[in-house]
Amino acid sequence: MIELAWRTPPAWATRVAEQPLALLSDHAHCELKAASTAQALIARHPDDALLVERLATMAEEEMQHFHAVVRLLHARGGTLGPLRPNPYAEALAQAAKEGRGDVLLDRLVLAGLIEARSLERFRLFEEHLADKELAALYRSLAPTEAAHQGMFFHLAHRRGGERVASERIEVLRRREGRIVEDLPFAHRVHSGLR
Ligand SMILES: [Fe+2]
Numbered sequence: 001m002i003e004l005a006w007r008t009p010p011a012w013a014t015r016v017a018e019q020p021l022a023l024l025s026d027h028a029h030c031e032l033k034a035a036s037t038a039q040a041l042i043a044r045h046p047d048d049a050l051l052v053e054r055l056a057t058m059a060e061e062e063m064q065h066f067h068a069v070v071r072l073l074h075a076r077g078g079t080l081g082p083l084r085p086n087p088y089a090e091a092l093a094q095a096a097k098e099g100r101g102d103v104l105l106d107r108l109v110l111a112g113l114i115e116a117r118s119l120e121r122f123r124l125f126e127e128h129l130a131d132k133e134l135a136a137l138y139r140s141l142a143p144t145e146a147a148h149q150g151m152f153f154h155l156a157h158r159r160g161g162e163r164v165a166s167e168r169i170e171v172l173r174r175r176e177g178r179i180v181e182d183l184p185f186a187h188r189v190h191s192g193l194r
């Protein structure tokens with residue numbers, strides 16, 4: 001379990017959950033994006049048997065998460081909103097371009113960091129929301145996201161070797177912390193507090 005460079009305060013979670021339909025719509029898009037990222041990595045690296053197997057499992061799990069999230073959204077009278085730009089993911093991708101060596105290594109590290117940040121936030125929702133149905137949804141998703149982040153850092157170490165991977169993880173881990181801390185507040189999974 002990687003330690004995030006910046007910890008989200010619990011007050012963020014209660015504020016985001018003040019608009020549960022907006023949160024659920026954004027969250028559903030995140031799950032859909034996670035599934036498509038896994039599929040894109042498979043398509044780019046078809047001869048890497050371990051990567052293909054692990055990411056095929058992950059893509060299925062992310063679609064199950066997507067379905068669970070949209071089911072609750074629909075049950076509450078909402079619908080999936082339009083896909084909007086994600087400033088968090090865009091800033092991370094930009095940060096990775098600086099000092100980049102191995103593109104696949106960076107993709108794996110970034111995916112692991114996004115999983116770790118999502119997990120941190122799911123746990124905050126689980127622990128701090130008065131809305132028990134929403135808290136239960138996040139409790140049900142957390143174990144799989146924990147496994148996903150472990151898988152991505154395992155694949156990153158296998159790809160880059162212990163020393164190179166650890167150095168890159170450390171650089172991007174610190175950047176991720178600064179990026180998320182500086183993001184404006186929104187009723188989204190990956191917003192900040194400003
Ligand atoms: Fe997920």
Ligand SMILES: [Fe+2]
Pocket residue numbers: 034062115144145148
């Ligand atoms: Fe995941």
